[in-house]
Amino acid sequence: MEPVLSALKYFFYRLLTLAITLVGLVTLIFILIRSIPGDPARVLAGMMASEEDVNLIREQLGLNQPIYIQYFIYLKNLFTFNLGVSFRTDSPVINEIMARLPNTLLLAVTSTCLAVILGVPLGVIAASRKGGKLDLLLSTFSIAGISLPIYWLGLILILIFSVEFRLLPAGGSGTPLHLILPTVTIALYLMAFIVKITKASVIDSMEKNYVITAKSKGLSERTILYRHVLKNALIPVVTIVGLQFGALLGGAVITETIFAWPGLGRLIVDSINSRDYPMVQGSIFIFALLYALVNLATDILYTLIDPRVRLK
Amino acid sequence: MSEQYVRLIKSKRVQICLFIILSFIFMALFADLISPYDPLETDLSKSCKPPSIEHLLGTDELGRDILSRIIYGSRLTLTISFLATALGAVTGIFFGVVSGYFGGAVDTIIQRITEILLALPGFLLAIMFVAIMGSSLWTVIISVSISIIPSFIRMVRGLTLQVRELEYVLAAKQLGVNNVKIMFKHIIPNVSPTIIAQITLNLGTSILFASGLGFLGIGVPPPAPEWGTMLGTGRAYIFYAPHLIISPGLSIFLLVLSFNIIGDRLGEIIASK
Numbered sequence: 001m002e003p004v005l006s007a008l009k010y011f012f013y014r015l016l017t018l019a020i021t022l023v024g025l026v027t028l029i030f031i032l033i034r035s036i037p038g039d040p041a042r043v044l045a046g047m048m049a050s051e052e053d054v055n056l057i058r059e060q061l062g063l064n065q066p067i068y069i070q071y072f073i074y075l076k077n078l079f080t081f082n083l084g085v086s087f088r089t090d091s092p093v094i095n096e097i098m099a100r101l102p103n104t105l106l107l108a109v110t111s112t113c114l115a116v117i118l119g120v121p122l123g124v125i126a127a128s129r130k131g132g133k134l135d136l137l138l139s140t141f142s143i144a145g146i147s148l149p150i151y152w153l154g155l156i157l158i159l160i161f162s163v164e165f166r167l168l169p170a171g172g173s174g175t176p177l178h179l180i181l182p183t184v185t186i187a188l189y190l191m192a193f194i195v196k197i198t199k200a201s202v203i204d205s206m207e208k209n210y211v212i213t214a215k216s217k218g219l220s221e222r223t224i225l226y227r228h229v230l231k232n233a234l235i236p237v238v239t240i241v242g243l244q245f246g247a248l249l250g251g252a253v254i255t256e257t258i259f260a261w262p263g264l265g266r267l268i269v270d271s272i273n274s275r276d277y278p279m280v281q282g283s284i285f286i287f288a289l290l291y292a293l294v295n296l297a298t299d300i301l302y303t304l305i306d307p308r309v310r311l312k
Numbered sequence: 313m314s315e316q317y318v319r320l321i322k323s324k325r326v327q328i329c330l331f332i333i334l335s336f337i338f339m340a341l342f343a344d345l346i347s348p349y350d351p352l353e354t355d356l357s358k359s360c361k362p363p364s365i366e367h368l369l370g371t372d373e374l375g376r377d378i379l380s381r382i383i384y385g386s387r388l389t390l391t392i393s394f395l396a397t398a399l400g401a402v403t404g405i406f407f408g409v410v411s412g413y414f415g416g417a418v419d420t421i422i423q424r425i426t427e428i429l430l431a432l433p434g435f436l437l438a439i440m441f442v443a444i445m446g447s448s449l450w451t452v453i454i455s456v457s458i459s460i461i462p463s464f465i466r467m468v469r470g471l472t473l474q475v476r477e478l479e480y481v482l483a484a485k486q487l488g489v490n491n492v493k494i495m496f497k498h499i500i501p502n503v504s505p506t507i508i509a510q511i512t513l514n515l516g517t518s519i520l521f522a523s524g525l526g527f528l529g530i531g532v533p534p535p536a537p538e539w540g541t542m543l544g545t546g547r548a549y550i551f552y553a554p555h556l557i558i559s560p561g562l563s564i565f566l567l568v569l570s571f572n573i574i575g576d577r578l579g580e581i582i583a584s585k
Binding site: 017020021022024025028029032033035143144146147148149151152155156159163170246247249250251253254257258268269272273280284287288291292 | 424427433434440441516523524527528529530543544557561568569572
């Protein structure tokens, strides 16, 4: 009963700090968004609109209210997931986000899976051939992958597979074929990262006492690696994959723009360009919420895999 | 400490990377002398011409010489990279060491703010700030530097906690050396190799962020020859003038790769000590 209780306590503690951080972030966003130069009412009304029209729109959007009232309304609404109405399309922000969110998540999941499936074994191979030619090759690949600008990688992939060989669509969505290029673009970066972390972690574990004991018992390196080391070495990898989810979301903004993928990332860029405050606020809020929840889930998963981790 | 840097310089890979970085710095410094054309001069009759003897890297959609734009672009990229990293690192180191050294309420406040900034992935944070301040060279520099501040605060705070209780720091305290002097004369120099490795890696990251903003059309605005902005505009011509996107992307990649390899190697040397 005791460990379950402390796990629950930890869980609620984390939820509470998460809530505080999120309130801080949305406050920051609120202040920042309000300081964006440009009047959304005027943008919406268009160049030719009269002063009365602009005022009317300002009233409809609640922009004529004092700023602190706007803030409290905004906070109250966030807690009820009422993210307001888009300035641009007049439909509820939450609906637009929910329509786009599955696309972003789909891309995140496919690319993470691809990166893990390829990256973990390659990292283990690099570690087991430490200092060898294969290790050098994989390390070079890994650091090159991290240094590649994903916006360039995406364009090069389009150039090869869509322009040159005409095998895959250059953009859009709808069929599994559309998924391939954006998935590979994101996965390559993530995979490079996973190879590096897995290698470091496996090498680190190979120097632990229990490995030395196993070696002195006469077990072969291979047996030790697959029977004993891997299980321990993969724990930090789980954390890193979880933490990299943030980079994935940041990368989504670019990848979705390159491949005209109808996700949340592109929605943010489009909304910023058209000064659609509620949409920007809403999508960044959802992004941060997702990011925080994934980090929390990573933490919990981490404690489940590794019984040595103490909760506080 | 200097022995670590000697080991760093001896590595062949590091030498190649240093050569690449110095070449770009050379290009940036002497752009006026070595650039074959004016990077902003348009000539629509020569738009989107593939590489030739006259124009080694071809011309862009407005007939501007791409090689000249790459050369002048290195100025922008290196300026952004060095300034944003310097600004972010100095701010981050300051708050990190203060947070770790004093602890208590100061620490709690700084840490809560750091957490708020970390609640968004770095690149999104940069996008948000550029959106607010409008795009210009300076807003890009400031946005990128803000996005790297939290990781510096975290790291330096952790390092400070490790050395705070060491004898020489305690001794200095006993002797009545003032706190500011202890932080900046005794703690920071002691942890500087780790900080320098992090700074080197961030030189690369800030290039990726700044050019990423340019690619999305919210970075250094055209007609400035910023490499990311060049990629963003070149993208529209990918079907019939692919050379528009090759050289800017390759330049970004080479420079970032060089910074990353050096930072990585330095990290390894510090860890193996």
